[in-house]
Amino acid sequence: MTTHVTDENSAGDGSGAVKLSPSGWVAEQAELYEESGGTKGTTMQGAPCLLLDYVGRRTGTVRRTVLIYGRDGDDHLVVASKGGSDEHPLWYLNIQDNPDVQLRVGTERFPARAETLSAEEKARVWPHLVDVFAPYESYQKKTTRDIPVVRLRRTDR
Template sequence: MSAPRPEEVTDSPYAGVAEHVRRYIASDGRDGHLEAGVTNLVLTTRGRKTGKLRRTAMFYTEDDGRYVVIASHMSGGPVHPDWYQNLVANPEVHVQVGPDKFDAVARTATADEKPRLWAKMTELWPAYDTYQATAPREIPVVVIERA
């Protein structure tokens, strides 16, 4: 009996992000972990409508052994990014940070956590404050913890 085939994964629909993800995966995180001078991870979610695996790259920071990301989209666009909507529907995710690959659980930061975590992320990427100032929605902060 042969081993089951790995599931197909679809990369971001945005060409630049998809190219970044491919470089990151192909180099085991050596090319792409530091992008635009900021640390990046690759997040894989399960599509809430299709059930298929979806992969994207994003800036992150660490907080007490957890990873923190911002659910911005199109510099503060009017809707939450698909990856965020996917993890709200199914919080079990897969993450790659550099060469480290692991299963995790993702959740929206609580109201008490968000201000401190938002401040950590804006130290990393100050433009998040501009995105929030112009966004017609509250931009979520996401906490990712190893499973």
Template sequence: MANTNDWNSQIISEFRANNGKVGGPFANANLLLLTSTGAKSGQPRTTPLVYLPDGDRMVIFASKAGAPTNPDWYHNLLANPEATVEVGAETIKVKATVAGAEERDRLYNTQAALAPNFAEYQQKTTRKIPVVILERLG
């Protein structure tokens, strides 16, 4: 867990220092920083995530690289659906909703076609990876 936190901290610092631009494996990816409220702690938690633009919405995927459990940020959004995202230099208030089955499949398949590692993530796990839609508030 500490390694993941260190990895995420480095990405978050680089993202914020460069108006949303990062190097390494995320150099050309659509990347955002999600700040959700901890389901148990009530504390803000920031996570870098790849997203899929879908009109005015941003779509994120609870893949956790194909792990058997959903990521913490997913549980946080279920408990507290209002969050903020940083995209480039902009901070946006959003509300999260979990995509229904048909929309989930469409969005996940679109992301997997753009980034084949997402297809691999689904193959690695028995759970159906949730897809979360972020819509701007206000």
């Protein structure tokens, strides 16, 4: 599913086209979130959500997913949990190659830069993220993979 956004730069090619997640419910929530201007679809199971637009590492296509987030000061934190899978989510692999992303958090859309937290930083913020979304704790226990936490730092200030 492809949608269009008003920010021409988000597609990278000036078309404004963004490819939504292949997961049906994620695509539906992303579409509702974007089409409402960030006033609907902003939570998942009671946790706050943001839209992450990122560039596919193989195709160069701008893709969008919905992620639960926590905060660390002015920064947004997202967890690359994939439900406790032994594999990283595709969005995480893509932002490792191209950390410049676009976020929609509520009614605001802005550019950000993604950075995976060190083990020490993750240990500091993990309790907060589990408070935001309790299943993260069981996801980490379910896999031998160390689930990454990513800092999304706004870059337009």
